[in-house]
Structures are given as structure tokens and as C-alpha cells.
Amino acid sequence: MLQSMTGFAGGKGEAEGYSWAWELRSVNSKGLDLRFRVPDWIEGLEPQLRALSSKAVARGSMTLSLRVQRAEDVANLSLNTPTLDAVLSALAEVEKRAMDQGHTLSPSKATDVLAVRGVLDSSSGDGDSAALAKALVKAYPALLDSFVEMRKAEGAALEIVLLDQIAEIETLTGQAAEIAEGRKGEVAANLRANLARVLENADGADQDRVAQELAMLAVKSDVTEEIDRLKAHVDAARDLIKQGSPIGRKLDFLMQEFNREANTLCSKAQNVELTRVGLDLKAVIDQMREQVQNVE
Structure with missing residues (x-):
């Protein structure tokens, strides 16, 4: 199953004479970037x-x-005036x-201002921070699971979108193959005309050079390899999505090949x-690449 890099979870709890509230959120990134804002007086957390x-x-x-304070009535809180x-x-x-x-x-x-350490005496951390750290570590997996x-x-929603886009790329690739097959007669006629022009001006020319020019004319009109590779990329993209996350980097590279x-x-x-x-292919590929940026 795919995972998005966008997520959020929040929760509250209390233990060891303290209460806490925490929020966990994430957005897109090239790698894993962990930024934790937790009280520094809770050692080892x-x-x-x-x-x-x-x-x-x-x-x-x-x-x-993470915000932590003593689990006591607000009326009992006292300001540290200095x-x-x-x-x-x-x-x-x-x-x-x-x-x-x-x-x-x-x-x-x-x-x-109140969140600054030491402003409220009740959050000064005079209690057993080791016990509190143990309680927080025990509670954290539930937040992480959510x-x-x-x-x-x-x-899961992203996977549906990507599979639809892959199917559209496959359809357009099939259309390109049909058009390429249908224009073979036209391509052959153009190639013969180009060949005639080359031969008319080939007197005294290097025969190897003439052969190279003819080969280039043929290659420039043949899109068979491009269509075959697009079909292969469609299969590769589907296989990657079946594997499930983390595949974001591989999919991003594959989108470059599609393009x-x-x-x-x-x-x-x-x-x-x-x-x-x-051009339709390029548009769909660009849309898919935007979605891929959010895949873990």
C-alpha cells in the first residue's frame, strides 16, 4: 500500500503528575527530516x-x-515574575x-509568553523527568499509529489517482502506436523522396557519409522504440505501485523517463x-509527476 508524505495526528495524556498535548504532522520532503519541539528538561526523551x-x-x-505542564488546576499556577x-x-x-x-x-x-520555560512555576520540571519520559515514550506509539x-x-486515495493516470498514459501510447502504424506508407514515401534527393547530390560524396545521412533520415521518422519504452514504463510503474511504499524516489525517476x-x-x-x-502524453505525465512528489 502506498503512503502519502502528508499526515497529521494529535492527542493528550497524563501521567506522573503531568498532563501533555502533542501534535504530529508531516509534508513533502526529498528525505526524512525530523523536527521535534519537546521540553529540553525531559532528559533522554x-x-x-x-x-x-x-x-x-x-x-x-x-x-x-509537545506541550507539558503539571496536572493541577489553573488556579494553582503561579507566575515567575522575574x-x-x-x-x-x-x-x-x-x-x-x-x-x-x-x-x-x-x-x-x-x-x-507562558510557553517559555520558567514563566509558569508549575512547568519548571522539578518532578521526576525520567519517569515522565518513560510515560511519554510508552504513549507515543499510539500517536504514531494514528x-x-x-x-x-x-x-490509498493517491494510488487510485496514479493508476488512473497510468491507464491514460497506456491508452495514449496505444493511440500513438496505431497512428505510427497507419502512417508507415507516408513515411516510406517521404523516405524514398529524401533518398532520391540525397542520391542526386551524392556525386563525388563520401559513400560512408551518404550511408550515415540515409540512416539518420530513417531513424528520425521511426518512433517504434519510444512507444516500446513507454509501454515498458507503464508496466514498471504498475509493478512499483503494487510493491507499496517506500517507492517515491523510484517513481520520481520513472517519471523522468516517461517525460x-x-x-x-x-x-x-x-x-x-x-x-x-x-502533447497529451506530456500533459498527463506532468500531472502524474506532481502526484508522485507526495508518495513516500
């Missing part, structure tokens, strides 16, 4: 979460955001420097109908 993520996901730019003053002073300095350089920053929210399931659902054959077909066409089919 990030490496363990990264290891679990790397086993579940092969490609994508993946971001984990830390708050320092944060506000730093924010004012940042905004001033940005304005001096002609930049406009988005207004800071109270929640942004995330992967969404990527699979996106991938190369369609370009050559257009350049050799010398026929209005065949050129039309070649």
Missing part, C-alpha cells in the same frame, strides 16, 4: 522519540510539537531591532495527429 519515528516513516518532513519580566524585555528588544531593519513581526500572544494510518488513507520518451516522440512525430497525442 527526544532520541527515543526519533528512533521510534524513524522505524515508522521513511520520507517526509515530520514535526512533533523570568516573565526578562522574557518581555527580550521580546521588546527583538521587536525594536526588527522595526529598525524594516521588518514587521506578528504580535506576540500571551500563550507564546499518524501512519492517516498517511496510509491519503496514500523523456514523450519529448522524443513529439520531436519525431512529423504528423499532426501524432504530435497531438504526444
